[in-house]
Amino acid sequence: MKFNTQLLHGVPVLDAPGATLPPIYQASAFAHESAEKLEAVFANRAPGFAYTRIGNPTVSAFEKRIAALEGAVDAVSCASGMAAITAALLCVLQSGDEIIAGSGLFGGTLDLLHDLERFGITTRFVETVTAQSVRAQTNEHTKVIFAELIGNPKLDVVDIAAVAAVANEKGLVFIVDSTTATPALVQPLRLGAHIVVHSSSKYINGSGDAISGVIADGAKIAWDFEKFPALAAYKKYGKLAYSVRLRQDLWRNFGACLAPQNAYLNILGLETLGLRMERLCQNAAQLAAYLETRDELADVNYPALPRSGYAALTKTQFVGGQGGAILTLRAGSKARAFALLDALKYAKIATNIGDVRTLAIHPASTIYLHATPAAQTAAGVYDDSLRISVGIEDIEDLITDFAQAISSMKNEQ
Numbered sequence: 339m340k341f342n343t344q345l346l347h348g349v350p351v352l353d354a355p356g357a358t359l360p361p362i363y364q365a366s367a368f369a370h371e372s373a374e375k376l377e378a379v380f381a382n383r384a385p386g387f388a389y390t391r392i393g394n395p396t397v398s399a400f401e402k403r404i405a406a407l408e409g410a411v412d413a414v415s416c417a418s419g420m421a422a423i424t425a426a427l428l429c430v431l432q433s434g435d436e437i438i439a440g441s442g443l444f445g446g447t448l449d450l451l452h453d454l455e456r457f458g459i460t461t462r463f464v465e466t467v468t469a470q471s472v473r474a475q476t477n478e479h480t481k482v483i484f485a486e487l488i489g490n491p492k493l494d495v496v497d498i499a500a501v502a503a504v505a506n507e508k509g510l511v512f513i514v515d516s517t518t519a520t521p522a523l524v525q526p527l528r529l530g531a532h533i534v535v536h537s538s539s540k541y542i543n544g545s546g547d548a549i550s551g552v553i554a555d556g557a558k559i560a561w562d563f564e565k566f567p568a569l570a571a572y573k574k575y576g577k578l579a580y581s582v583r584l585r586q587d588l589w590r591n592f593g594a595c596l597a598p599q600n601a602y603l604n605i606l607g608l609e610t611l612g613l614r615m616e617r618l619c620q621n622a623a624q625l626a627a628y629l630e631t632r633d634e635l636a637d638v639n640y641p642a643l644p645r646s647g648y649a650a651l652t653k654t655q656f657v658g659g660q661g662g663a664i665l666t667l668r669a670g671s672k673a674r675a676f677a678l679l680d681a682l683k684y685a686k687i688a689t690n691i692g693d694v695r696t697l698a699i700h701p702a703s704t705i706y707l708h709a710t711p712a713a714q715t716a717a718g719v720y721d722d723s724l725r726i727s728v729g730i731e732d733i734e735d736l737i738t739d740f741a742q743a744i745s746s747m748k749n750e751q
């Protein structure tokens with residue numbers, strides 16, 4: 339099956355005969371005919387569901403779809419992308435461990451990495467995650483490499499195969515946040531990444547109607563249980579130790595589970611992921627090319643633009659050479675950036691990405707508000723920067739709208 343066919347037919351609905359979509363099991367608990375049966379379910383000796391925080395058929399249907407798309411042995415869904423990133427990291431880390439991460443990360447992730455410092459888990463930030471930068475920062479405490487495939491908002495692209503090679507050589511876990519790329523553009527586990535996380539609130543959901551996250555494990559690591567004592571109790575599961583600990587221990591005890599209703603909305607969105615990404619990426623490429631021609635703007639940043647430093651990697655790593663659907667630009671000053679934002683008719687001023695409608699934001703005053711000036715600069719966030727999450731509107735309308743909004747900047751300094 340090719341990608342779009344798989345989205346519709348990859349995982350059949352078995353528990354509701356004839357239903358084209360999985361039902362929403364809106365129940366907290368699942369009763370069993372005997373105490374013996376419930377005991378068996380609890381002990382993972384029999385299939386079945388007990389309690390929705392631990393498992394739910396609708397949630398499971400969503401997880402199976404993600405696992406199939408990513409080529410994972412298991413996918414575990416969470417209440418949010420941040421919950422997914424937190425659980426993905428804490429499943430292998432403990433006090434004294436170090437993470438290597440890029441500096442152009444999603445603002446919430448940057449804040450989380452700083453939160454973890456109080457628990458003795460520190461992060462070494464590199465300008466961009468490359469084989470060289472990882473090699474240079476690795477020491478005996480390093481356990482995890484964390485990278486966003488297309489950094490949000492920096493839009494730097496990570497060479498998955500190259501970084502995975504260093505991760506394997508040094509015995510590190512390579513965790514990739516693939517939110518902005520999606521499985522439509524790349525399936526990182528197939529290129530050597532070990533764990534994939536998504537904020538499925540974004541492109542996977544697609545309509546901006548539910549917050550959620552998901553962790554997918556490729557089970558490719560032959561775990562060194564001395565180096566990763568957090569997994570030692572799961573030694574008998576071998577390469578599955580990460581997934582099993584996550585599901586049976588850390589994630590369920592953390593309690594940030596996905597609601598069945600939201601799992602259903604994600605399943606619905608996922609069916610059109612391929613179609614949406616095609617249109618979104620096309621629109622983003624055309625809008626970026628147009629904005630680049632406007633002298634009123636500077637530094638139009640989009641990975642598939644021919645003059646981008648990531649153009650070559652974008653072409654080889656992502657399906658169809660597509661560059662995702664986010665672009666950034668600089669308007670000359672905060673006042674000019676605000677004037678442009680306020681004048682846009684179609685772009686909603688909102689802190690989200692991956693919606694079918696175009697969304698725009700001034701990162702420095704919002705999603706990067708908590709970052710230090712140095713961290714802002716490292717992420718490519720300036721006082722005059724705007725981030726556009728391009729939607730599926732007709733491109734002619736988007737270009738006309740940006741053109742009139744650009745003229746409204748002229749009275750601002």
Ligand SMILES: *Cc1c(COP(=O)(O)O)cnc(C)c1O
Pocket residue numbers: 418419420421444446447486490515517518537538539540549550551691
């Ligand atoms: C939005 C986002 C997150 C956080 O996800 P939530 O669902 O908002 O918790 C993490 N990483 C990236 C790249 C994001 O865009």
